[in-house]
Amino acid sequence: MFGNAQPLSGTLGQTYLHRRGITAAALTGIGALRFHPRCFYRATPDARPEPWPALIAAVTNLDGTITGIQRTWLDPDGFEPLDPIQLGKAPLVTPRRALGLLLGHAARFGATTPGLEGEPVNGLLVAGEGIETVLSLRCVLSAIPMAAALSAVHLAALMLPAGLRRLYIARDADPAGDRAVAGLTQRAIAAGVEAITLSPRHGDFNDDLRELGLAELRANLRVQLAPEDAVRFVATP
Template identity: 60%
Template sequence: MSGSPHDLACRLADQAEAVSRRYLSNGRREGHYWLVGDVRNTPGRSLFVRLRDSTNGPAGKWTDAATGEHGDLLDVIREVLGLADFRDVAAEARSFLALPRPGPEQISATPAIASVPAGSADAARRLVAITQPISGTIAETYLRNRGITALHGTDSLRFHPGCYYRPDLHAPTEIWPAMIAIVTDPGGRLTGAHRTWLDPDGFDAIRLGKAPIDTPRRAMGDLIGNAVRFGGPGDVVAAGEGIETVLSLRCVLPGMAMAAALSAAHLAALLFPGTLHRLYIVRDNDPAGDGARDRLIERAEAVGIEAIVLSPALGDFNEDLRTLGIDALRAGTRVQLAPQDVGRFLASAT
């Protein structure tokens, strides 16, 4: 079937050098490889495309040594041209290969193989599958620039060097680096993902390191009741809205399990793990935060879970951390904890 992803990828691999010259024009051939900066045709030598079969792998496969990304030549076409729909990728590949358009049966079959609904949990799983750990990336730098240094146990945070961003349905797709947060249910099943697009030029006091776009944060998938989780389920959990807010509190409570629900509405609807006995509600200091606090207290107490509110001195706990410092954050948190949790969870000053 000339329109199937596997068949198109194989045909492109047979002409790997011609494909590379066309779509990765900023690179050059060295031996049996085509070298370029990345899969979006940036000048450099980090990414290599195999131009012929070898013991290291088949022709047409590429790997970016800097990011760990890998794929085939269909991925090259998608990334270079910024195509979101596989139909468009396949059409471009067929055009390059001078293949006829597929018949009706092939057209109807291809989306079932390659497409998932935009914004769905399946789309979130696909996105997460092509990410990498944040260690050594600008996602780690972004968090550290916001004062967050307790990054142990943050496997739920990932990094994508070129994540698609579309301002609206009619605007062209842009590409920005992004921190990807994995959203899970209380049992640990992936249900969604949250994207924070980042500014590759660094940190500033206005955007705090987020990309200069209208909506640098977006979520996808099934979010209601679920959260970005740090630490396994336990008898004590702290839950708040934002990832940075929760991670800031974690700097002084490094052993406490925490969950970021991503918004006030989602925090109010958070599902409780069966092991939970005491819930710390990490509120933002605004009307939406007050509403989430009240609703979550009501729901927790209805099922016998003790609910304790942790309030910031300023707008949220990340603002406290950045403005007042970690010692003030530690002191402000200490007086709000249950006495039995001070020795158990509160990190001592060093």
């Protein structure tokens, strides 16, 4: 399905992400996201399939092999104005579904060490739950590789790449998010990796980006990063 989808640029998928506040710069060089104009949706296994446009995310292991996909069905009429509940997603019971081997893997964004798939640049990695959450962080920290595990359970089980020395965990502000952070932090420490939690001011970092703006998101992240990373990766406005 991912192979049959089209590049993101110029599609409704790109429009959806822009309306969620994701900047064009944050989407530059993103190969893990594509768009399908007619991706079938079934409300139940026996229901008649309905074609809807969809954002398609590739889930990969540390070797870069695709192990699954996530589909986010979109509403072509849901952007003007942006529905505050659906946020551009299709009016379906479950507008987001994933399939394949997901546990431990992620949708990955950003540079890796040349020739070493999954190897973190400078030993750094940012990990979070949702694609929109992680891409919101990429609006500020575009030079650091990122991984969206797609759910709290999967974030806690994320496989850590070789060479990782510092892991930033983007927390969703709910009990499931707290459990995910605790679980992944424990695993990182056991592996000798420094773990730092990044906390949003609202429910998640996409909420922060949309409701507070990019400047406030940048300021909130700057004070939570390790000082040397704040200096290196967060531009001063």
